[in-house]
Amino acid sequence: MNGLSIRELCCLFCCPPCPSRIAAKLAFLPPEPTYALLPDPDPVAGAAGAASGTGTGVAGAGGAGSEARWKLHLTERAEFQYSQRELDVTDVFLTRSSRGNRVGCMYIRCAPNARFTVLFSHGNAVDLGQMSSFYIGLGTRINCNIFSYDYSGYGVSTGKPSEKNLYADIDAAWHALRSRYGISPENIILYGQSIGTVPTVDLASRFECAAVVLHSPLTSGMRVAFPDTKKTYCFDAFPNIEKVSKIPSPVLIIHGTEDEVIDFSHGLALFERCPKAVEPLWVEGAGHNDIELYSQYLERLRRFINHDLAAPHA
Template sequence: MGGVTSSMAAKFAFYPPNPPSYNLVVNESNGKVGFSNVILKENVDVLKLCTKRGNEIVALYVKNPLASLTVLYSHGNAADLGQMYELFVELSIHLRINLMGYDYSGYGQSSGKPSEHNTYADIEAAYRCLEEIYGTKEEDVILYGQSVGSGPTLDLASRLDRLRAVILHSPILSGLRVMYPVKRSYWFDIYKNIDKIPLVDSPVLIIHGTSDEVVDFSHGKQLWELCKEKYEPLWVTGGNHCNLELFPEYIRHLKKFFSVIEKVPVLKNISKQSADQSELPRSSTDTREKSRSSVDQREKSRPSTEKLERSRLSADSNERSRSSTDKREKSRSSTDLKEKSRSSTDKRDKSRKSVDRPENCTNIIEQPERGRKSIDRFGGMMRSVALCNIDCFKPTGSKV
């Protein structure tokens, strides 16, 4: 039955560029692997990774010396690493992040054939590479899934409980729901994101164009409603499926998101260990906790990141209050019970004022934008890159 599912998925979901946009070459002077028609920067590594399903996939890692976070990017359909390279480099610079992208089995110069379960093994191999080769911690990883890439992204995110965050770019509810407005999940459907997103514990940012002609805008909205930890979404007015990077608000919103996520501590149970480090467990969506349905509608529409910001600011102010209180206690010698009581009351009042103060400190998170020229340069670069996923989920033989 699983074979039937993979066969169906291959027929209407996967369209790797043919021919691939790059070939692999080895630099004779330093032995590094590179792309035949792309001059790679010194801070870029090209790797070959083996998956648990026996395929060898190509991955690209962009290093930024100022980075504290790493993005694992699952690209959309009808694209490969040769086409995504310039975007990856620009995102690394503008967002001050390390970034790893990878080609799915059957894409670019990766071996094997595209299938749903192969993509799950592909992203797992890329994630293991971040841990084992680059020493990246789970709590410093942000998963980014674009279009069909939202499938492997949410599958992995639902099995990791200490991720820093998740970004979904023009995501799908499921493969079948892109073509038909079905109300339930069927066994032969692929990428059942609608069932997996309630299992994600990390903050989730969703970006979707309101004029998306391939994956309807309603997919992004419904996934956002099902998130446990919502971040303010970006609904790009007039944006379609393959041009959101051209809108100035795209990079602005990502910058704001990363500035918030960098400052917010990981609020997960970091003592929770995986039973088997060599195999990431995949739990059935039927046995995992479902999303809370009793939450007030007003709370649903409020970004959960506000909670995280208040938690961080409150923790900082309480720490300052405790430090100030300790100094006063050491310097003051109480000789009278009545005096002690008055001192205690004063401390509580001061502490209350200290806790109230962060309400006016939200400008710490809202950092000013760097020069407008950098955003214009980003947009100009994007116009020169072919990143269209218009063939996504197009039935075999149909024409756009």
């Protein structure tokens, strides 16, 4: 796209779209749910049932006392079924956002005695059921526990996807992680991938944490739709570019140089605005959905966690 046409300019300035409409067109593609949370009246029996290979297992409430306990049921669409060992280290539960939506959450204890827990905001067109196997592999390899959640309208989370709901959803996840598991902010790494960078940047601009990872991030909705956009309009959705400079924590930005969905220039622009940006990872030849397949992805994450975060920051 070389620029805005006269018709597009007229539409923008005479009848500017509301942020929710931009968001809906650019971002939200919730899949058919790949999992369900079933009430678990008998945790011990539930665990035994999971061991029988039904794809159903126990997920406790992480020390939530008398609160409801749930068991995780993965459908065939999840393309991955838990072993009993994996079920034993996975908790699933529901919390509620400030906007009244029920938010599905998943906590995976991948690494005993891990210093950090990653609060992971996933990309588009997936839910917790599809991401669970990736979380287990990632947490094990970078020696971190993983906490994730589904956006409103994704998985078992209720409501409809919207920009405002994204911010409320991650707030609910943040408070659940802190209250249910007693994790302090200095031990939380916020990780956002693609559309997940939107709630991640918003939260990170308001709360200090151990660190932030922005994986294939976007600068704003308008800049994705109209690449020649140079300023942030009042009706723009997802204005990461305006919030990233307020992040007080160390930030690692990862972007593929051949990203066909969110151009590499978005990662560069955010890097330049980040006051505490560390050495970024620009993955030569990588697109939007294959960065994890490159060896430097895990290498850089490990170095970020084990070395960059151990060094003093101004």
